[in-house]
Structures are given as structure tokens and as C-alpha cells.
Amino acid sequence: MKKVRIATGAGYSGDRIEPAIEVAVKGRINYIIFECLAERTIALAQRQKLLNNEKGFDNLLEARMNAIIPICKQKNIKIITNMGAANPEAAGDKISEIVKALGLEKIKIAVILGDDVSEILWKDPMIKETILDKMDIEKVKNKIISANAYTGVSSIIEALRKGSDIIITGRTADTSLFLAPMIYELGWREDDWNLIGAGIVVAHLMECGGQVTGGYFADPGKKNVQDLARLGFPIAEVYEDGKALITKVPEAGGAVTLQTCKEQLLYEIHDPSAYITPDGIADFTDVTLEDIGKDLVKVTGGKGKPRPENLKVNIGYLDGYIGEGQISYSGPGAFERAKLAAQIVHERFKIIGLNAYEIRTDFIGVNSLYSPLKDEPFTSLNEIRLRIVGRTKNEEEAKKIGDEVESLYTNGPAGGGGVTKMFKDVLAITSSFIPRERVRTKVYLREFEK
């Protein structure tokens, strides 16, 4: 039976690089996938691109490619990544430079464009009125930074057919990066929905890298994981019939168990019978996980339904500012002094007429993550940190929040220390849908022969 071995090289843009090198060197893999876009990443990258047309791709692209391309060339491993972010073309230029500098022979790079739909959104009044149902686009029109559709496997498969060694995309859906080589290598039909669904299940398990090999899982005493400082990235061995094995390099840290796979299977899932991707709607409700060896879990039973007519579009827009200040109190009466400090700052906001949409006050150590959900007796704390944060319309108001916390040094309760303050603009994301046929991705090839 045909099979393909696919590894994850990154589960987010800032991910570690050594585990990618390790899995490429020791994993006997055919593909390595770097999934580096979160909901907001592309909007942030678009801002970089607006400042400099040669930027707007992943900040670690150069470091990752320098480290991984020579190994992949030597071991005949293909690279697929969405590290192109807002500027896959410039990312392609950068990779070309790297390939030249490394003096490698015969490398084919494919750049996939077409996920940026901002032009379509602005120019087509029909789309603006009928498709952008979730947001009144007129209200935020002048504040929009980016609009990108989640695109599927088709252009990646085309690039593979044309013999590409490195494929760089923008907002390709996370799962599509992994699914494309399965379809290409295993000869699946793009409308064989059950196989596509099975592939999406595997892709979903893989897309967050270390989160399926024991990362984001340890809870000492309850869930122990060895050697997290050397956590290994996952490998999926996928078979023609849709069955897959999830594993890792034996000497790498971490673990692949039923528990790690269950947690990752449900990560960011809503209705498990309808996990929507551009390539098909996966159904997880008959998925079976079996522990068949050390760090070896067998995945079967993924099913699917036809792909959706519309593609999801993420729109990034500027949404005001956030300002924040923090200060710490310690020893006897720490919490009482922190509460007095908060009261003073709130009164100051009234006196100076702070204009904020929303203010939040946290006592870090007591309620900064969520308010206590049960009435448990409150025991005295060795130290506490007050955090006051607010959302404002403009930068000037945002700055005032931190400034007022800072002035507690000489004007507030006794013993306050360690003030930090910051302000930032808010790049918000809203999502909408666009008819699939309006989004055309295209493959641009660059070949290097020495």
C-alpha cells in the first residue's frame, strides 16, 4: 500500500527550529510542513509590507530555510509552508537568495498567490453588500489593513505535479498544507470526501506541531512528559486507505499517547461532526485512536462531506488602542494596599476625564485570568500585582492609563514597586465569507540550475 511520511516543522510562527532539523535528519520523512499563520499574523505582516514592500513574510523564514534547505536537498524532502504570510512573492525572493548562497543545484521553488482578496472586496460592490454579512464594512473601511481568504490544496498540488521542492504560500488553510501532499502522493481524488475527511483529521492533529507530541500537555503528578526542553515534532505516516500513524523521532523529548492525541484532536474544534476546511468538511465522530506502541498512535475512522461553497475570509482592521499599567505590593497588607491603589487610579481617571471604552482591574495572583469561580476562603498572599488596563479610541488616552499607575510611586499607598506600563494599537480580526469561485490562486515557479 502506498504511504507518505509527513512531519511538522513549525506549529506557529515563533516555534523552535531545532526540532524541525531533528525530524528532517532522523525522521525518514518525505515532506516537512511549516504552519506559521495564526488568525492575526497575516494582518500584522501586511502592516510590515505596507512599510516595506520587501517585508511582510515570516520573521523566522530566513533562519528556518538556511537551517532546513540543505538537509531537505540531501534527503529529498519537500518543504511546504505558509510562511509567505502577507508577501509570498518577497518570501520567494528571499528563499531564492538563500538557495543561491547555499550553491545548491536544481531546486524548484513555487510561490502561490491569490489569497489576498482585498482588491476584490473593495472593487466589487456585489461582494461588499452580499457577502460581508458579519460586519458593517463601511464603518471600518478606512481602518482595514488586510483581507485574506483561506485557500485550499489545489495550487499546492499543481506545484507538486510540476516538481516543486519548496512551496511557499500565504493564507492557505493550516490543514491544506498537510492534506495536499497526502492527495498528491497517495493518489486520492479531491472529491473522495471520506478520504479527504480522513486526511483532514490527520492534518488537524499535526498542524500545531509539538501540541500532539506532549507539548502544552504536562501537568506534574497527573500528566508527566519527559524532556520538554527537547520536545520532538510529530511525524504522520499516512496510508492510501486513509489510515495514519502519529509518531516522533524516538530520541526526541515528549510523548505521543492516546491522551496527547485526544487533546489535540479537540483543539479549536466546535461541532466535531463538521470541521470546516476549504477542501472538505471533516467528521471526527467515528475517529478511533489506538495506542499501538511506544509513541505510536494509529488514527482511523475520519470521514468527510463535500467542501463548502464559500471560503472564509479574515479581515484585519484597526480598532483603537489599549493602555496598561502594573505595580506590585508585598508583605503584610499587600492585597489591601493594592486595592487602595486601584481605587485611587479609578478616582484619578474621573478627575482627569479619561475617555475609555472599557477598563479592567486585575489583582494578579487572585483574579487576573478569571474571577474566582468558587467561594473559597482567601488566604493572605506573599505578594500581589495590580494591573489596570483599558481600551481607548486614541493613543493619547491609552498612554494616560499607564501614567496614572506609575504616579502611584510617589502619590499612592506605601511600598509599591516594579511599575511597568505600555500602550499599543489594536489590530482586530473579523471574519466573513466569499464565494469560492471568486478566489483564484496561481502558482509561480522559479527554477535554479547551477
Next chain:
Amino acid sequence: MRKRIKLWKIAHSRAGDKGDISNLSLIPYDEKDFNLLKREITAERLKYYFRGIVKGRIERYELPNIHALNFVMYGALSGGVTRNLCLDAHGKTLSFALLNMDIDLDD
């Protein structure tokens, strides 16, 4: 006799976020406890437990195939990760807030 334990003793959880929606998995260490969790941890009970945090509805999905529950909580992130003023804007720590819940067991 009934005894009270923390959910944390018998189950694990991971939180995920999309927009203003948080989802929490709830997975028993021992598959035999799946029915207990199904009986005890209803969407209604969670809605009450998270009443100060989750503004919208909570839906529960059952996955008997992997012995797990999935809770989808709407309006859980104060407008979503980009504008949520919470230190944990993604709601990642809500998984352990769930595991801090008490449940009563028959002895």
C-alpha cells in the same frame, strides 16, 4: 456517603479559541468515567459555573468514540483575542478553571 473531588483528579482538558468562542475538551483519564462526566458536567451546569465569563450559550458535544466531551462557549473572550483586556486573551487558562470544578461521587 458522597465524596467531593475536583474534576482535575479524573479528567484533563485543553482550551482552544476562534474569534470570541472558546472550546474546552474534557477527557477522563479512565474511559470508564466518561458516563460520569456526561451525567455530571452538563452544558447548563457549565453555563452557571462560568456565568461571570461566558456571555453567550454553551453547547456540549459528545464523542463516545474517544470518550471525550467538547464544550463550545460563545461570547467567552470579551469580544475575542484582539480586544480582550484579560491577561490571558485567548482564554487558554479556562481549561484549568474547568478542572477546578467540584463533582460529587458516590462512595
